[in-house]
Amino acid sequence: MKIIKNLIAIDLKDENEDYLFVNGINGMVDIVHKKEREIIENWRCADEIIIKDEFEQSIYDYLVSHQYIMDIDDEQTAKQNIIEKLKHLSDERSQNQRKACFVITYNCNFACPYCYEKEVETSPVISKSMVDKVFLDNPNIEYISFFGGEPFLNSNRDIIKYIISKAPDAKYSAITNGYYLLEYIDIFKSIDITSIQVTIDGTREAHNKSRCLINGSPTYDKIIDGIKICVENKIPIKIRMNISPENLANCLEEKKRIESTDWGKNVQFELQPLFQCSSSTSNDLYESLVDNDNEDGSTENQILKNLSPISDFLYNGTKLVPVLKTCDRDGLNRFYDPYGNVYNCILAVGQKHKSIGQYYPELSLKEKSFLTRDITTIEKCKNCANSLLCGGGCPNALYDTEDVFSPNCFNFLNDVNNTIPLVYKARMSS
Numbered sequence: 001m002k003i004i005k006n007l008i009a010i011d012l013k014d015e016n017e018d019y020l021f022v023n024g025i026n027g028m029v030d031i032v033h034k035k036e037r038e039i040i041e042n043w044r045c046a047d048e049i050i051i052k053d054e055f056e057q058s059i060y061d062y063l064v065s066h067q068y069i070m071d072i073d074d075e076q077t078a079k080q081n082i083i084e085k086l087k088h089l090s091d092e093r094s095q096n097q098r099k100a101c102f103v104i105t106y107n108c109n110f111a112c113p114y115c116y117e118k119e120v121e122t123s124p125v126i127s128k129s130m131v132d133k134v135f136l137d138n139p140n141i142e143y144i145s146f147f148g149g150e151p152f153l154n155s156n157r158d159i160i161k162y163i164i165s166k167a168p169d170a171k172y173s174a175i176t177n178g179y180y181l182l183e184y185i186d187i188f189k190s191i192d193i194t195s196i197q198v199t200i201d202g203t204r205e206a207h208n209k210s211r212c213l214i215n216g217s218p219t220y221d222k223i224i225d226g227i228k229i230c231v232e233n234k235i236p237i238k239i240r241m242n243i244s245p246e247n248l249a250n251c252l253e254e255k256k257r258i259e260s261t262d263w264g265k266n267v268q269f270e271l272q273p274l275f276q277c278s279s280s281t282s283n284d285l286y287e288s289l290v291d292n293d294n295e296d297g298s299t300e301n302q303i304l305k306n307l308s309p310i311s312d313f314l315y316n317g318t319k320l321v322p323v324l325k326t327c328d329r330d331g332l333n334r335f336y337d338p339y340g341n342v343y344n345c346i347l348a349v350g351q352k353h354k355s356i357g358q359y360y361p362e363l364s365l366k367e368k369s370f371l372t373r374d375i376t377t378i379e380k381c382k383n384c385a386n387s388l389l390c391g392g393g394c395p396n397a398l399y400d401t402e403d404v405f406s407p408n409c410f411n412f413l414n415d416v417n418n419t420i421p422l423v424y425k426a427r428m429s430s
């Protein structure tokens with residue numbers, strides 16, 4: 001019997017020098033004090049565990065009962081069984097695709113300087129025959145979302161109505177710049193909408209600087225009017241703010257202002273660091289976001305409801321479940337674009353080399369893509385102790401020159417070194 005290889009020991013960086021032990025096989029989590037940890041670390045390095053006294057015996061018994069100590073072969077078998085079960089589940093789910101996100105067009109009426117789709121060329125609008133093909137291949141679609149470019153341009157109304165006519169009872173969501181909410185309200189009222197995400201980057205003055213029309217005209221007032229009408233009609237709105245050190249205070253000021261209005265009590269918020277921020281800047285911003293999240297009267301930041309598994313467990317109490325992949329964990333994300341390409345990652349949309357294949361004119365998926373990349377296809381992950389809680393990291397952040405089946409340890413290591421100690425501290429003090 002040995003300390004399992006899949007034990008993840010995380011320094012919580014608190015004054016007691018506590019560690020978080022996570023059992024990478026069964027998802028058990030324990031806070032371990034310095035005294036116990038030193039004994040366990042010695043056992044970890046030794047060829048054989050030798051128990052010296054009653055205290056050590058009690059630790060040993062605890063570790064055995066929580067499967068931190070196991071027979072090496074049993075550990076291997078347990079991990080293999082979990083992987084096979086997850087694979088089976090994911091194969092089963094993929095036979096019955098129920099989600100579809102339509103990238104209506106890559107065209108946009110805004111010119112946000114930071115837009116991660118800036119390099120994507122303008123495009124036609126997705127065609128009716130492309131929409132038909134998606135429904136033909138996936139007859140059980142129940143969740144539909146609209147994305148772009150800008151999905152709610154006036155010129156997109158006909159195709160949006162066509163999609164709705166194919167699935168009038170589906171649940172709908174959208175990510176939009178919100179400029180034409182008023183012009184689309186009749187359509188919104190005719191369907192079941194679970195969320196419309198609209199970006200407001202701070203106060204009127206700040207927002208109008210970063211999110212203006214292509215011709216430079218301001219957009220704030222028209223968007224806010226549209227949001228108010230949606231809220232009046234009980235259409236759920238999530239306000240997104242893209243933050244950086246420069247606009248953080250301004251965005252928090254605007255969040256507070258909106259929260260104090262009648263309509264603002266009924267919106268959700270998602271404040272997220274700009275993707276261009278360096279990791280250390282992003283970590284600092286997360287620290288401020290966690291502080292704001294824990295302030296009295298502050299509406300929850302939805303981005304903090306969607307952390308990586310161990311942080312999510314500590315911050316939100318979400319059950320720790322093993323994963324084969326870091327994102328698109330169920331393997332069910334599908335973004336269908338107006339060129340006939342299909343993606344499974346929202347950040348990859350428009351970059352053809354990152355597509356998982358084509359859906360139009362004929363469905364043909366690549367053998368090697370973000371979809372088939374997981375801890376069983378990435379060589380280095382196969383024997384990594386973190387694999388069932390890491391999932392291989394974000395493939396979109398790999399360099400274009402790298403093999404798509406390369407690991408990206410950054411997300412997991414950043415979580416261990418920064419996010420987990422941060423959210424642990426926040427939870428201990430709340």
Ligand SMILES: C[S@@+](CC[C@H](N)C(=O)[O-])C[C@H]1O[C@@H](n2cnc3c(N)ncnc32)[C@H](O)[C@@H]1O
Pocket residue numbers: 108114115116117147148149150151175176177197198199240242272273274275276
């Ligand atoms: C690319 S936009 C497309 C949909 C629509 N045009 C819109 O603006 O919502 C999708 C989402 O990404 C966000 N976004 C764009 N560029 C970003 C960046 N560099 N960092 C963080 N979020 C970004 C937008 O605010 C929006 O919520």
Ligand code: SF4
Pocket residue numbers: 108109110111112115116117118148149150177
């Ligand atoms: S509105 Fe959306 S797609 Fe258009 S430039 Fe801004 S972030 Fe990009």
Ligand code: SF4
Pocket residue numbers: 375378380381384385386387388390391392393407408409412
């Ligand atoms: S990406 Fe790195 S940390 Fe994650 S499972 Fe693979 S090798 Fe381990």
